[in-house]
Amino acid sequence: MISENRPRKLICLTGFMGSGKSTAAGLLARQLGWQHVDLDKRITDATSLSIPEIFSRMGEPEFRRVEHEQLRRVVGESLESQKARVVSLGGGTISQPVNLALLRETGAVLIWLQCPIEELLLRCATVTDRPLFRDETSFRMLYQQRLPAYESADYRVDSSGEPARVVEQILALGIFPRVVA
Numbered sequence: 001m002i003s004e005n006r007p008r009k010l011i012c013l014t015g016f017m018g019s020g021k022s023t024a025a026g027l028l029a030r031q032l033g034w035q036h037v038d039l040d041k042r043i044t045d046a047t048s049l050s051i052p053e054i055f056s057r058m059g060e061p062e063f064r065r066v067e068h069e070q071l072r073r074v075v076g077e078s079l080e081s082q083k084a085r086v087v088s089l090g091g092g093t094i095s096q097p098v099n100l101a102l103l104r105e106t107g108a109v110l111i112w113l114q115c116p117i118e119e120l121l122l123r124c125a126t127v128t129d130r131p132l133f134r135d136e137t138s139f140r141m142l143y144q145q146r147l148p149a150y151e152s153a154d155y156r157v158d159s160s161g162e163p164a165r166v167v168e169q170i171l172a173l174g175i176f177p178r179v180v181a
């Protein structure tokens, strides 16, 4: 549970590939009148490359370096600005200890969009822009590896349903009233 005095102006949605982070973050931000920042979009804007291009041309370590750099920027902007933000992280962002530590230092509130692996598989099988979705076995293994990081989030909501339902559950957590947007 988060402490009462943690500034709630930086909410980050985490979860595995296909858990609906970007869609839910966009909807949530709109309902709250907050800004939505999508970390993958920041990465593609900064590099002028798509996520698959970054992985194929430069490899995952370079992707993680850029991801961390962009997360630092997003966090820095949030500290400087009074504007509240909802950030959709990438599926692997908080499994990098340095990123999790940064978010913890900043006082960001982490919400895990939890979804059954079978549903995640169905959602990701039809989309081709995820370089870490190779086959079912490696997908399941990666999910298992990442569970401890997701479980360290402050809150979890079920994201197996419609995005609007996910947002309803986040709003029902009761963590927003004290935020100055």
Ligand code: S3P
Pocket: 015, 016, 017, 018, 021, 040, 051, 089, 090, 091, 092, 093, 129, 130, 131, 132
């Ligand atoms: C990744 C998930 C992707 C993207 C990149 C790496 C991961 O984001 O950041 O392909 O490590 O799980 P989504 O979770 O939005 O698909």
